Amino acid sequence: MEIGLIAIGAGLAIGLAALATGIAQGKIGAAGIGALVERPEMIGQVLILLVIPETLVILGFVVAVILLFAYR
Amino acid sequence: MSKIRIVGLRKHLEQVTALLHEAGLVHIVKPDSASIPHLKQLAPGEDLAQEINRLEQNLSRIRSIVFSLSLEILKPMENQVSPDQVTLVVERLVPLAGEYLARKEKLQQEFLLLDKYETVLIALAPLITHLGESPYLEYLGLTLTGTKESLHQRLDEILSGITGGKHEMVVRPAGPDSFVALLVYPKNSGAEIRKVLWEAGLADIRLPAAYSDRSFVEALKGILERKTHIPQEIEEIDRQIRSLSEKYGLLLVTVRDRFENRLTELKASISFYGTSHTFLIYGWIPRSEVPSIRKHLSDLLHVWVEELPFPPHEWDQVPVLLKNFRFLKVFERLTSLLPSPQYGGTDPTPWFAFFFPIFFGMMVGDAGYGALFLGFAWWIRRRWRRRPLIRDLSTIFAVSSGIAMAFGFFFGEYFGFSAEHLSLPGGWIHRVDSLIVLMELSIGVGFVQLALGLMLRLFSSRRRRERKELWVATAKLLFLSGSALILLHLLDTRPIPWAFWGWAAISLAFMIFVLQEKWRAPLAAMKMLTQTLSYVRLMGFGAAAVFLAYIANFLGREMSPWFLGLAAALFFHGLNILIGLYAPTVQALRLLYVEFCDQFYLSGGIPYQPFSKKMKEVTSWR
Numbered sequence: 001m002e003i004g005l006i007a008i009g010a011g012l013a014i015g016l017a018a019l020a021t022g023i024a025q026g027k028i029g030a031a032g033i034g035a036l037v038e039r040p041e042m043i044g045q046v047l048i049l050l051v052i053p054e055t056l057v058i059l060g061f062v063v064a065v066i067l068l069f070a071y072r
Numbered sequence: 073m074s075k076i077r078i079v080g081l082r083k084h085l086e087q088v089t090a091l092l093h094e095a096g097l098v099h100i101v102k103p104d105s106a107s108i109p110h111l112k113q114l115a116p117g118e119d120l121a122q123e124i125n126r127l128e129q130n131l132s133r134i135r136s137i138v139f140s141l142s143l144e145i146l147k148p149m150e151n152q153v154s155p156d157q158v159t160l161v162v163e164r165l166v167p168l169a170g171e172y173l174a175r176k177e178k179l180q181q182e183f184l185l186l187d188k189y190e191t192v193l194i195a196l197a198p199l200i201t202h203l204g205e206s207p208y209l210e211y212l213g214l215t216l217t218g219t220k221e222s223l224h225q226r227l228d229e230i231l232s233g234i235t236g237g238k239h240e241m242v243v244r245p246a247g248p249d250s251f252v253a254l255l256v257y258p259k260n261s262g263a264e265i266r267k268v269l270w271e272a273g274l275a276d277i278r279l280p281a282a283y284s285d286r287s288f289v290e291a292l293k294g295i296l297e298r299k300t301h302i303p304q305e306i307e308e309i310d311r312q313i314r315s316l317s318e319k320y321g322l323l324l325v326t327v328r329d330r331f332e333n334r335l336t337e338l339k340a341s342i343s344f345y346g347t348s349h350t351f352l353i354y355g356w357i358p359r360s361e362v363p364s365i366r367k368h369l370s371d372l373l374h375v376w377v378e379e380l381p382f383p384p385h386e387w388d389q390v391p392v393l394l395k396n397f398r399f400l401k402v403f404e405r406l407t408s409l410l411p412s413p414q415y416g417g418t419d420p421t422p423w424f425a426f427f428f429p430i431f432f433g434m435m436v437g438d439a440g441y442g443a444l445f446l447g448f449a450w451w452i453r454r455r456w457r458r459r460p461l462i463r464d465l466s467t468i469f470a471v472s473s474g475i476a477m478a479f480g481f482f483f484g485e486y487f488g489f490s491a492e493h494l495s496l497p498g499g500w501i502h503r504v505d506s507l508i509v510l511m512e513l514s515i516g517v518g519f520v521q522l523a524l525g526l527m528l529r530l531f532s533s534r535r536r537r538e539r540k541e542l543w544v545a546t547a548k549l550l551f552l553s554g555s556a557l558i559l560l561h562l563l564d565t566r567p568i569p570w571a572f573w574g575w576a577a578i579s580l581a582f583m584i585f586v587l588q589e590k591w592r593a594p595l596a597a598m599k600m601l602t603q604t605l606s607y608v609r610l611m612g613f614g615a616a617a618v619f620l621a622y623i624a625n626f627l628g629r630e631m632s633p634w635f636l637g638l639a640a641a642l643f644f645h646g647l648n649i650l651i652g653l654y655a656p657t658v659q660a661l662r663l664l665y666v667e668f669c670d671q672f673y674l675s676g677g678i679p680y681q682p683f684s685k686k687m688k689e690v691t692s693w694r
Contacts, residue, residue: 043409044408044409044410044665045409047409047658047661048661048662048665048666051658051659051662052662052666054609054659054662055602055605055606055609058605058606058608058609058612059605059608061608061612061615062511062605062608062612065507065508065511065615066508069507069508
């Protein structure tokens, strides 16, 4: 039972974080494409802005790993 | 950088302009006219504006032709270009080349349009060549979907009702489930047949507008004939363009070069000030080049180069030139994606050169993949060695792949197999079994890099005499150090009073934050923490790569039959390699641009753009 709950917790931690990241990056990507059409030289800044929300999924991954390895 | 003022006699202005242009060292600026009220702008406004406008228009047309004819790799001639040659280029060659290109484009578009009738032509070509015009008969083409028998029956029913059986039709296949039908009927039934077909939802074939005045069969014949002639016409134009390029390509590129230099000179002259007898040119030049510019102008009498002082409050006007060793220069490609740094700040290029390969290597962390990437980088470099951008990026990629191989040895991973499994050296830390250790290592790397960034900020704040930034950077450094000590205390079992000193540092940092940042103090502290935790991605992406490689090998071993297992293994390894090319690069850049540069990088600087002629060797990336 305990193992199962931990696994669910780990899955939720990373899954929900990934969902939030995906939503955020989708919106940023769409806006970024619009900016790049007018100013292609902004590709560097757009790429950076695009990956900023990935911190969310990384933190979710960290929580998942801690849950799994702490149990181990 | 040194701020200079070049003063001389008005009669020498043209010579000085040519010499400065040749030297290519001075970033010319317009002086603050309030500080020189007795001086006036030397270049007459309206004439200059008109000449610049005319040059820009001609230059734009020449550039467009040079681009279209792929002449950019040609090296311009060094000898003088005569006015007749310039006239030849501007008034004859450019319009002629433009005409060729426009005609070619028109023919290509016509061919594409006629190509849409390909299926109709293929279906009906054997017939229409034997058909001729008749004053009593009319032809109509239809495109239909369905089975041949049902279409034949349907059309027969429609036409019989109108023509009383006096019609013919041929139905030919034009693709899966689609047919082309050619109908022949008396001309006087034409209007009614068209109306009925339209009501039945059967679309007749619309021909191009150029053929609208011809009958259907004649139009198809015309299209067929035209389609055979167009490629020949295009080839003839290509031959003419090739001949033009071979004969006049070098002249076009040289005239373009001369126009660009002349335009640069005219635009620079906007910044020349003086009186009726003297001129003054203000500019910036690297300090080490001041003797060089003096030497360039030494042959002229009554021309002086003065160095002017500039206080720190003028530093935002100073242009910035990045100067790095040859090996580090390739990493300026990474710096170029950032806005230009401010004068007095820190050039991040050496730090990018150090950290980027390490981050890339940590995330890839497989000797096999690293070797593949190295081979790929070497191939790209050989293939595109004439293109500076690709050459530099492939060098960065090669260095990073080498570091990835080194980390692969350290982790003992060779295409997902462990070192023990393959009896190969390495394997001091196993990523699969030591994720927590890797996480600690990643956060440790984060602490080190952020601390380094803050120390760079301390030095630049001291240099620029920015007190507030100095205090804030000190507070952040204290906060970071305190957090590191507390973390060490939590991880370490030894009775060392890390925690006490950690809390002391954090408390002191917080006091400074409150004094300097006021209500933003908690946000500043939180930001430091989240930025440190962001480095966990080094472990995260590395772990994802390991697990994917592990799955690939597992499937390869366990799946049966063996070839399916091999295919699955190759698929997942291929996927891992593709992800390994993209994700570590982007994530490493993100850590450098966001977390690291946020600590010290001052953007908003002016790039150093000296008044110079175009490079002698013209290479460009398209």
